Amino acid sequence: MSSYRPERVGEQIHKEVTRLLMYNIKDPRVSPVTLTGVQMSRDIGSAKIYYTVQGDSAERKEAEKGLKSASPYIRRELGKIMNLRFVPNLYFKFDESVNYGQKIDALLYQVREDLDDHSTDN
Template identity: 90%
Template sequence: MSSYRPERVGEQIHKEVTRILMYNIKDPRVIPVTLTGVQMSRDISSAKIYFTVHGDSAERKEAERGLKSAAPYIRRELGKIMKLRFVPNLFFKFDESINYGQKIDALLYQVRDDLDDHSADS
């Protein structure tokens, strides 16, 4: 068994779940969802699928509910598509790293503006 197998399976799950969300799921709660990554357990029994939503926290909560309700269907579809003995359990998690990156960008822009203002005053 290759040590890279969980990563390969995670990449395949990312690709297939994205396709399933785009073409098979009609729930309006999951339309604005963007998948950002998949983290597989070492034994490939579970997959954390990270997602982001552009919008407020209410839209995020609705997307989480929509993904949670669609998870059994998505898992069943993965079982039909992928050649795995056992299809992993799917857990959808909101990706906080996007918001964190946006906060850092805002702080860097603020520092740059402060430096520009300071150099203009001198």
């Protein structure tokens, strides 16, 4: 574990918010959400929580609304669970890197298929 405090707090927030989403929040809009990371500000006053959703843009919009409505509850529960003087403000951000990685994988697979087809033609 890192000795850098914002990173440690971010790891703890990631763990606790994941647990809250899995077991405490019954909103069906947040059920397909997967948390991918937490970025803390240096003063631990705010936390950007990155998430992804498997599905189309409509599911993404619904998940965004669900997370926004659950945010005060999550923050209140974090205050009860974590031993912090101030609970950070929570901002949920969609993680574009997962979709980007999937597009790159698909392109690499396509190139590999094209190369295999080209080598069998010769």
